[in-house]
Amino acid sequence: MSRLRIITKGIISGNPIFVLVLGMCPTLGTTTSAVNGLGMGLATTFVLMLSNLVISLIAGLIPSKVRIPSFIVVIAVFVTVVQLIMQAYVPALYETLGLFIPLIVVNCIVLGRAEAFASKNKPLDSFLDGLGSGIGFTLGLTLLGAVRELLGSGAFFGWKMLPGDGMLVFILAPGAFIALGYLMVLFNKFLKA
Amino acid sequence: MARESNFRNMFLCLLIICLGGSAVMGSVYLITYEPIAAAQAAKVNQAIARVLPEFDNVPALEAYQVLVDGRQVTVYPAQKDGVFAGAAIEAVTTRGFGGPIKVMVGFRPDGTIHNTAVISHTETPGLGDKMDPRKSDFSLQFQGKNPGTFRLAVKKDGGQVDAITAATISSRAFCDVLDLAYRAFIQTDQKEGGKQ
Numbered sequence: 001m002s003r004l005r006i007i008t009k010g011i012i013s014g015n016p017i018f019v020l021v022l023g024m025c026p027t028l029g030t031t032t033s034a035v036n037g038l039g040m041g042l043a044t045t046f047v048l049m050l051s052n053l054v055i056s057l058i059a060g061l062i063p064s065k066v067r068i069p070s071f072i073v074v075i076a077v078f079v080t081v082v083q084l085i086m087q088a089y090v091p092a093l094y095e096t097l098g099l100f101i102p103l104i105v106v107n108c109i110v111l112g113r114a115e116a117f118a119s120k121n122k123p124l125d126s127f128l129d130g131l132g133s134g135i136g137f138t139l140g141l142t143l144l145g146a147v148r149e150l151l152g153s154g155a156f157f158g159w160k161m162l163p164g165d166g167m168l169v170f171i172l173a174p175g176a177f178i179a180l181g182y183l184m185v186l187f188n189k190f191l192k193a
Numbered sequence: 194m195a196r197e198s199n200f201r202n203m204f205l206c207l208l209i210i211c212l213g214g215s216a217v218m219g220s221v222y223l224i225t226y227e228p229i230a231a232a233q234a235a236k237v238n239q240a241i242a243r244v245l246p247e248f249d250n251v252p253a254l255e256a257y258q259v260l261v262d263g264r265q266v267t268v269y270p271a272q273k274d275g276v277f278a279g280a281a282i283e284a285v286t287t288r289g290f291g292g293p294i295k296v297m298v299g300f301r302p303d304g305t306i307h308n309t310a311v312i313s314h315t316e317t318p319g320l321g322d323k324m325d326p327r328k329s330d331f332s333l334q335f336q337g338k339n340p341g342t343f344r345l346a347v348k349k350d351g352g353q354v355d356a357i358t359a360a361t362i363s364s365r366a367f368c369d370v371l372d373l374a375y376r377a378f379i380q381t382d383q384k385e386g387g388k389q
Contacts, residue, residue: 032318062206065198070210077214081221088228091236095313153319168359171319 003128010132016109017140017180018187023109027141028176030100034157037145038138039097043082045134047104051075052118052130059119071114072105079104109137140183147179237297240310241281244299245271248278259377266377277302282377283312286370290362291315294324298374305339306371321363331357331364340375 016022023044030040054074062070083101086094094101104110113133118126149155152170154162169175196202234253241252252269259266269281279301287293292315299307309332311325323329334355345368346352347361356364 036318058210061196062210063196063198063202066203066207070206073207073210073214077217080218084218084221084225084229088225088232091232096318165358168320171317 003125006125006128007132007135010129010134011136011139013191014133015136015140015187016112016133017137017144018184019191020109020112021184022112023107023137026100026103026107027144028173028180029103030097031141031145031148031176032152032171033149033155034142034146036096037141037143039093040100041134041138041141043086043097043101044104044107044110044137045131046082047075047078048110048113048134048137049127049130050078051110052113052126053123054078055114056118056121056123056126067119068111068115071111071119075110075114076105109133144176144180144183147183148175151175151179236312237283240283240297240312241269241271241299243310244297244308245269245281246273246279246299246301246307248273252281259380261373261377261380264373266373268377268381270381279307280378280381282374284370284374284377286366286373288362288366288369289314289316290321290360290366291317294363294366294370296367296370296374298371298378300375300378303339304341304375304378305337306335306375308336309371316360316363321357321360323357323360324363324367329357331355332367335371340372345372345375 010016014020017027026040026044031037051071051074055071058070058074059067079101082104083094083098086097086101113129117129121129146156148170149157150161150166152166152168152175154160154166167175170179196206238253245252248271250270250272252271256267256269259268264284267283269283271278271280279299281297281299283295283297285293285295294314294316295312297310297312299309301307309326311332314322314324316322316324323331326332344352345354347354347356347364347368349356349361350365352368354364354368
């Protein structure tokens with residue numbers, strides 16, 4: 001499989017949100033606006049790339065029965081590092097995303113890529129797989145966030161587009177499920193066409 | 194390709210990974226400790242500067258704690274040319290929808306609210322977080338109001354405050370924290386008045 005295909009696979013045919021349907025907790029929780037989705041996606045991408053890289057380096061040394069706990073510790077370390085660095089150098093972003101950062105640890109997509117790809121492939125390929133899945137995840141979150149923000153508060157990336165308060169339901173949890181469902185239908189429709 | 198899963202291998206593997214992970218986290222913590230403290234102090238100072246009328250002292254250096262009905266409140270007194278110029282009050286309420294809300298309220302010397310700033314909260318994004326002046330005009334209605342004459346309660350409760358749509362609990366909590374700050378200000382105002 002060529003390097004480029006590894007990246008595009010994570011974005012399109014193996015998109016974490018619309019095709020694999022992994023990592024739904026942060027997906028539904030953070031996407032109340034496009035900016036929140038984008039920030040969460042980028043933080044996850046960073047963790048995915050580094051954890052994939054490190055896990056593919058050490059996978060050969062880990063006995064298979066303690067594979068999962070080892071991977072989780074590695075992922076948790078990177079998440080903590082991201083959290084501390086964000087808090088120190090971009091406090092404004094931390095203010096909006098701070099609550100959601102710890103959720104990356106339990107995000108299925110990070111453990112999923114570690115288990116399904118990084119533990120069986122070379123470091124560079126694993127790094128690129130993390131990058132591709134991260135971009136796919138980020139695009140999905142941003143798109144979902146943009147749709148919910150537009151319908152729920154009539155704004156796009158914080159810019160007020162429509163008058164009025166919008167449809168409240170799209171900011172709340174049920175709206176997240178509704179918007180995600182329709183986006184998933186559209187995405188898979190285009191994928192098959 | 195993986196090592197055999199016997200007790201010794203598993204024990205050593207987990208031990209090494211945990212030790213290595215702790216070492217990485219410990220060093221990042223040490224590196225980021227000062228920037229984080231500085232960022233938090235800067236946030237408090239920014240909030241003070243935003244909510245107070247003009248001042249020329251450093252309120253953060255003269256801060257002190259007071260107790261109002263058993264709740265702890267921090268007071269940052271402001272001075273201009275050596276004269277009491279109001280105070281920024283940092284107060285917390287636990288009546289929020291999602292958890293505690295920490296607010297900085299600036300009072301002019303006569304007890305009028307100059308401005309407010311939300312320092313931290315965990316209210317619903319898109320609803321309760323509109324108490325933040327960067328997100329909506331809700332908190333602007335308090336500017337220039339004196340809680341001595343202005344009833345700090347949402348209209349539903351017989352007060353004079355326009356609540357945030359669909360976030361009545363957050364709005365009530367905001368009124369509660371403003372009221373707490375005002376009572377703290379009255380206490381300190383008498384003290385400051387005595388000093389002059």
